[in-house]
Amino acid sequence: MKTPQSFEDFVADQVSTVNENPGCANAHNNLGVFHMQQGNFDKAIECFEEAIENSGRMFEACVNLGYIYYRMGDMDRVILANKKAVAIEPRYARGYANIGFAYLQLAQPGEAIEALEKAIELNPEMAQAWSNLVNAYLQLDNVDKAIETGNKLVEFAPTFSLGHNNLAYAYYVKEDFANAIEHIDKALELGFEVHPQFLENLEPYRKK
Numbered sequence: 401m402k403t404p405q406s407f408e409d410f411v412a413d414q415v416s417t418v419n420e421n422p423g424c425a426n427a428h429n430n431l432g433v434f435h436m437q438q439g440n441f442d443k444a445i446e447c448f449e450e451a452i453e454n455s456g457r458m459f460e461a462c463v464n465l466g467y468i469y470y471r472m473g474d475m476d477r478v479i480l481a482n483k484k485a486v487a488i489e490p491r492y493a494r495g496y497a498n499i500g501f502a503y504l505q506l507a508q509p510g511e512a513i514e515a516l517e518k519a520i521e522l523n524p525e526m527a528q529a530w531s532n533l534v535n536a537y538l539q540l541d542n543v544d545k546a547i548e549t550g551n552k553l554v555e556f557a558p559t560f561s562l563g564h565n566n567l568a569y570a571y572y573v574k575e576d577f578a579n580a581i582e583h584i585d586k587a588l589e590l591g592f593e594v595h596p597q598f599l600e601n602l603e604p605y606r607k608k
Contacts (some may be wrong), residue, residue, distance in 0.1 A: 424456030432464055441468050451597040452484070459488035459495070466498055478502040493523035501532050509539035527557040534566045538573065554583070561592035569598065577605035 413432050417427040432447030445468060451461040466481035479502045488494040498517035503509070513536045519529040526594040537546035550567030557563055568583035581602055587594055 411448060423454045425451040425458045425461070428454065428459060429461045429464070430589040432461060436464060436468060441472065444468055459485040462488065463495060463498070464490075466495075470498075470502070475505045476527055491522055493518075493526055493529070494520045496522065497526060497529040497532070500529065500536070504532055504536055504539070507539060509536040512536040512539075524555060527553060527560045527563060530557075531560070531563050531566050534563075534570060538570060543570055543574050547574060548604065550583075554586075559590055561587045561590035564590065565592050565594060572598075577602065581606060 411431070414427045414430045415433065416433070417424050418431065422429070428447045428451035432444045432451060432486035433589055435441075435444035435447060444462045445465060448461040448465045448468075452465075462481050462485035466478045469475075469481060479499050482495045482498040482502070486499070487493050489495070496515045496519035500512045500514075502521060503512035503515060513533065516529050516533045516536060519526055520533070523529070528548060534546045534550045534553070537543070537549060539594035547567065547570045550563065550570050553560065553563040554567060564583040568580045568587060571577070571580035571583065584598070584602060
């Protein structure tokens with residue numbers, strides 16, 4: 401029986417592979433993952449860029465780059481990295497969801513909605529994409545569409561606590577306080593850490 405390779409040996413093998421074959425994209429990507437997990441983002445970026453340069457199909461490295469840029473707070477680069485990923489792998493729903501999330505952080509809801517709807521088209525049960533779509537409609541002040549979207553989400557993912565939280569906020573904006581309380585209580589029941597100010601805002605509307 402073959403002995404399982406230790407983590408240290410695996411990393412050493414990737415380094416050896418790169419030294420012997422600098423054009424091995426998989427080895428560069430593997431080393432990038434290692435450095436990313438160690439928090440050495442500069443070195444990880446270098447490895448992922450080498451992987452991308454050496455393979456036109458290395459969409460995983462693009463996604464990993466996007467994650468690092470997200471951790472660094474650079475949403476423009478998150479978008480660029482994930483756009484490269486979906487250009488390579490057009491059916492990669494998570495890439496579109498990442499693009500949508502980044503546009504949401506940049507307060508560009510129109511672009512966010514386009515990307516998130518593409519993610520949902522490819523993976524209709526991607527709860528996080530639906531949840532971000534609720535927020536995108538709220539950024540556009542389209543509260544009715546946000547509520548419609550939020551209800552679709554909690555219908556197919558009733559235990560997704562963030563979905564109930566975001567739907568509750570949409571109902572609150574609509575001044576439908578009964579439904580807001582119903583969904584925020586559900587979010588709390590599911591273990592979501594609701595913002596204390598939101599709970600305080602809803603308290604006057606609870607039946608005594």
